[in-house]
Amino acid sequence: MRPRRSVLYLPGANERALKKAEALAADALVLDLEDAVAPDAKEAARRRVCETVAAAPYGRREVAVRVNGIDTQWHDADVRAVAEVGPDAVVVPKMGSAEDVRRVEDALAEAGAPDHTSVWAMIETPAAVLRAEEIANASSTLTVLVMGTNDLAKELRAESVPGRAPLLTSLSLCLLAARAAGKSILDGVYNDVRDTAGFEAECVQARQLGFDGKSLIHPGQLEPCNRVFAPSEAEVEHARRVVAAFEEAVAQGRGVITVDGRMVENLHVEQARRVLALAEAVRDRPERD
Structure with missing residues (x-):
């Protein structure tokens, strides 16, 4: 990204x-x-x-x-x-x-x-x-x-x-x-x-x-x-919890998961992965090259 x-x-x-x-x-x-x-x-x-x-x-x-x-x-x-x-x-x-x-x-x-x-x-x-x-x-x-x-x-x-x-x-x-x-x-x-x-x-x-x-x-x-335009620390942390919960649910064969009291669907996982990808791309850019 x-x-x-x-x-x-x-x-x-x-x-x-x-x-x-x-x-x-x-x-x-x-x-x-x-x-x-x-x-x-x-x-x-x-x-x-x-x-x-x-x-x-x-x-x-x-x-x-x-x-x-x-x-x-x-x-x-x-x-x-x-x-x-x-x-x-x-x-x-x-x-x-x-x-x-x-x-x-x-x-x-x-x-x-x-x-x-x-x-x-x-x-x-x-x-x-x-x-x-x-x-x-x-x-x-x-x-x-x-x-x-x-x-x-x-x-x-x-x-x-x-x-x-x-x-x-x-x-x-x-x-x-x-x-x-x-x-x-x-x-x-x-x-x-x-x-x-x-x-x-x-x-x-x-x-x-x-x-x-x-x-x-x-x-x-x-x-x-x-x-x-960069993800905040809170957004990144939430995205990590969403992805981790989804991966755990898949490993255990569970179809429904919740994070922070809210149901998480595939679309939320996709959004979370995009947040993490953007955060990583921003982190890789120094303030000045």
């Missing part, structure tokens, strides 16, 4: 930020060629990001590159350049259909991208939300859906309010699509980097909904995000 609790965007044009990320406790890094880069800096940022990926300075962290959108003048050159250096993933904004996914997949293959380079599709429009199942099932190369909540809220003309009621339908539809297709899914960014309480509350909400992690815009958001 590869944890994706915290996925931090880094501006591709900012050499200092790319260097600083070597010491940050993010599960994954997205080197950004899109929103964080001004038009006149696109080509320089592309060169810098590709050089960084090729140098592999980030240890065991998952490294992705966000290219410019399919409908932009920079997209094709971004994909060709990124394919040559082979990051773990290519993040593509404003994916709107299965055809978009296959177009990116074909372009990466044509440019010689290695097999380990997957596609992450950003869901940022009402049309994409309504086609989320189609997008998620478009290709085995696509492994992650990423919610682009800022653009989505703009397209919906939704207000930004605590609890995100205007976005919950979209978030849930995309979560359903990801799980039905067996893909991971990341929540969108939280814009107010000074509002630590609001950010943590949104992390808790995302985890309760079922998201694997959250995309971030500031290193100060890493600690609460990693903590919230």
Whole structure:
């Protein structure tokens, strides 16, 4: 299991930020060629990001590159350049259909991208939300859906309010699509980097909904995000008791077991084993590589 609790965007044009990320406790890094880069800096940022990926300075962290959108003048050159250096993933904004996914997949293959380079599709429009199942099932190369909540809220003309009621339908539809297709899914960014309480509350909400992690815009958001999306000690201990009780029952030929006064079924055992696998994966990741 590869944890994706915290996925931090880094501006591709900012050499200092790319260097600083070597010491940050993010599960994954997205080197950004899109929103964080001004038009006149696109080509320089592309060169810098590709050089960084090729140098592999980030240890065991998952490294992705966000290219410019399919409908932009920079997209094709971004994909060709990124394919040559082979990051773990290519993040593509404003994916709107299965055809978009296959177009990116074909372009990466044509440019010689290695097999380990997957596609992450950003869901940022009402049309994409309504086609989320189609997008998620478009290709085995696509492994992650990423919610682009800022653009989505703009397209919906939704207000930004605590609890995100205007976005919950979209978030849930995309979560359903990801799980039905067996893909991971990341929540969108939280814009107010000074509002630590609001950010943590949104992390808790995302985890309760079922998201694997959250995309971030500031290193100060890493600690609460990693903590919230990791199993707590109490959850790990309960999971161990569930698995142990189940294995004992199987050995004794018993079909019904209880843990802490509650009946345990196979689905609870599967959930417990997933908690333990995630806890082990998180434990294996040092705070800094």
